[in-house]
Amino acid sequence: MSRRVYLDHNASTPVHPEVLAEMLPYFGEVYGNPSSIHAFGREAREGMDQARERVASFLNVSSQEIVFTSGGTESDNFALKGLAGARGKGHIITSQVEHHAVLRAARALEAQGFDLTCVGVDEFGIVDPDDVRRAIRPDTVAISIMHANSEVGTLQPIEAIGRIARERGIPFHVDAVQTLGKLPLDVNALGIDVLSFSAHKIYGPKGAAGIFIRKGTKMVAVQHGGEHERRRRAGTENVAGIVGLGKAVELRGREMHAEAPRVAALRDRLWEGVRARVPEVRLSGHPTQRLPGTASLLFRHVESESIVLGLDLKGIGVSAGSACTSGNVEPSHVLVAMGVTLDWAMGAVRCSLGRSTSAEDIDYVVECVEPLVRKLRQAMPVGAA
């Protein structure tokens, strides 16, 4: 086995060499605490300020509206708990297909006394804005809907939901961890008040992320301590990581427009190749309203993890849609919400392509999938799922 093909870019991405080059001085000669007022601190602060400017410019917002965090999960938790905490009690609306960082933060708030509505989705994984409208109550304190689903790639009608939230004066949070840097994102046009994003999904480092908080949005801090990030998020900033995040965002601003159609064509090549060779396979998610590089393939009557293992042994990295952890197989909550039956949902495999993915990579994956699935099905009793 010599060939290695990475098709798990929705999980994480390799750091772009230019990102790494900008980060390196912040592990060496620039080591001050950005909160210190001396020259050492100011040097670190300058790097962070530039990163903040770059992110703000990408989103077309003010740099004062950007707060750095440690990851997408922290940003999502901050968004929900920060918005809810500012009101103390009330009602939260989200959807059934959110990332666990949103869903479990919302459940935690529910346990503390907030009311929670998780709106459903259609067979493509799309939230109906009218369902959000109908769920609104006089005491609704926040609406949180993701931009793109990490598992199936479906894009949500953010603009329509943003309009509803704005009409009713309810803060609107969008988890854009899978989209910032992949698709154009104008938070003003989309009516977004709070937006989560992360560096390592877009060729930046792990452990660096951020949140846009529109000026005037009432949010309480979730992490307490010093005066960092204009008192919105305490803790000495991960300067090197933040510098990497800024550079990654800047690079994506230049590269994503040309990359999206190229990656989308490769994703179509993958789907067409698999569909032509493998019986009983489906593409989940919306056919057109989707992330360019994500293909969620459902292999009927095959178990996801056995496909992931089989492809891993061929040097291919993909991810399983159902997870067997500690002897407990759970189908993806996203596919369940979309009404996908278990015989299909248990065989979900996500392939997420990226900037380095080539046509040869895709052809190799297609070549490997067909004999693997055929062999697995031979050993599996049809209808057992």
Add this chain to the structure above:
Amino acid sequence: MRYSPTLVDHFLNPRNAGMMRDPDSVGETEDTECGDLARFFLRVRDGRAVEVRFQTYGCGPTIAAASVASELSRGRLVDELCRLEAREIEHALDGLPDDRKHAADVAAGALRAAAARYRARGG
């Protein structure tokens, strides 16, 4: 790789996979928590399992466990198979990670069920 070369070999090249025509006994078990399922078919002559085949639905280790179980049970007395323990299958796979022990349990359970059913019928 968190799995042994033996496990990987059985996963990639499962022995005795598939149905058996007119078996002398069939037994299956399902891990209700995990959803994994295994079904074993036995052909018995003079009280011994002379042919063993399986079908399974589960993660890679479950397929490998069923495959190795089908090999180690062939030629054995049905009475012995009624007492087959999961740890023998795990041992034959050169070990299983803690969170995949159920693979051997499912395979052993299905084989024991097939053997017990044969014996219950007075075979």
